[in-house]
Amino acid sequence: MGMTEAILLTVFTAATPLLIAAMGELVAERSGVLNLGVEGMMIMGAIGGFAFAQMSGNPYVGALGGMVIGALFSLLFAFLAVTLVTNQVATGLALTILGLGLSGLWGEAFVGVPGVKLQPIVVPVLSEIPLIGRLLFAQDALFYVSIALVFAVSWFLFRTKGGLILRSVGDNHHSAHALGISVSRVRYLAVMFGGACAGLAGSHLSLVYTTQWIENMTAGRGWIALALVVFASWRPWRILFGAYLFGAITIMQLHIQALNLGDLEFLPGPVYGIMALLKSIPAQFLSSLPYLATIAVLVLISRNRRLTLINTPAMLGRGFVPDR
């Protein structure tokens, strides 16, 4: 495997959890619910996935467990935000705080325990295509799931009746209610789908990305997933693009940190100079790049107020109480 291929492979691995989590949140937000608890659901999925994989010895059971934990955990949010009509921003934060605490308590026994890795599934023949073969056809199951999710969500939202109902609830819950649609049922399902995705994304971190349990290991990825939804202006395919962009930024800073200048002396002078310059930047500044990039991207996207308003689900963040 060549150097470029190896780097691209790590980009794919970094992008997958972002893509899955953001896809779930996209569906929740399209139904009008702003769930800021992605970080909390994701970390619960990370520990849940790790714990189930440990107990069963099977990483697939782990991934499924992480997904179920994420979905169940999101029910807490749904009950408050949908049934009790609480402030969605505060409730989402509560979910994140609780998730970080519960996962820490649960994960205490797993600190330093070697994990079970979700092995790549190698598709014969196709994986032998130069360059893209190994990237697209020799990946772990969750990579295939993430790509399938983009197709599935995009098809569901814009090509099915269920998708139409979901979007109508997000765009005008009063009309949807008047048409006899159960707003709360749609929103419960959408939130749980988001929770399942966030949980699955979390289990990717503990079963593929690091294969161990580290406290607070999501490190803001849940929030980046939320930002991706805004970045994508609530469109599935743009999330795919955004996730890979952020995967690339995350990986780039790691590679610069790991760079060994001694190995690069063959490079032409100016290129070597740039590399040396990048290498001289303290690690902490490089590590803050994904967060700064998120801010930069949000600024670029939000500048056009009119464009953002067109795409935002009109009822986003607003609770629904039927009139009687």
Add this chain to the structure above:
Amino acid sequence: MRIEVSRRQMPSQLFSYLSPVIALLLTVLLGAIVFMALGKDPVQAMYSYFIEPLTETWSLHELLIKATPLILIAVGLSVCYLSNNWNIGAEGQFLMGAVAGSAIPVLAPDFQSFITLPLMLVFAMAGGAAFAAIPAFLKSRFNTNEILTSLMLVYVAQLFVDWLVRGPWRNPQGFSFPGTVTFNDFALLPEMFPASGRANIGILFAVVAAVLVWLMITRTMKGFEVRVLGQNPRAGRFAGFSSAKMTFFAFLLSGALAGLAGIIEVAGAVQHLNEKLSVGYGFAAIIVVFLGRLNPLGAIVAGLVLALTYLGGEAAQISLQISDKSARVFQGMLLFLVLACDTLIHFRIRFVTARSVSSPKVENS
């Protein structure tokens, strides 16, 4: 059975006082169940969590030390949330305030004068406010979501502090531990009752800030503006209030108070700047705001309650061998239950069974 909520015509006065209390009681009850599930005696667990820390003088001092940053940050955040500005990045503003204030004793250790400390406090407030100005600027200028930007800046601030205390600001005599030099006496906050514990005068700053901000919100035109723009931005615009200016006002105020909290923590309890400075005060303060019902005076009481969960977590770790992560769990549950109980203020909740749906019900309100 279904649960139905319907809007009350008037917010319930009764529940606006009762809801935080109910939430707290439910949290304790739920906590007892969690401890029982962990195989601990729930009564003893709750005792060592919530009562034991209150029985000794030294731990009362610790309670004040932990409550100080929570109250200060929450007072600022309550202005933000009342005006509908979702500053979630107080943790970052706390850290950058600590950095700005620490710059004086770290870079000029020989500057030992009675104005050293006041100057540090001013620097810290300016530092916190400046850091909070970033999401405020982005929101008012580019319409950027302030929740996400202020939160991203928390990670940036954490990494920045980490770099400072391991790099340029590291104490050369620190035995290779990250952290700055210990501050000299002129750069430390005076203790209140040195004979019985370490509580410093920081708590006085917190109480004064709470009272001043409460007066501002309830008694002044500015406070009226805060509430109008928060509840009905359209009405606010018609009244000639600028929501962009309000965004800056709320963010700068809360940033300054978070920065002040940061330097109080450094110059009070810790006595030097290190990378483990904050134990999540910026996030716990969000719970304080809601438990205190977005009222700065309520934040004083709520801050003490949240401080107790930190102490209780430490106590439970020692006496019950339970991870101190349990404190985080309590805090999360508390915020959930506060939000759930606050529903009772604005909504009537009915449990509807299949039978009662079919029988018509007389509304008496």
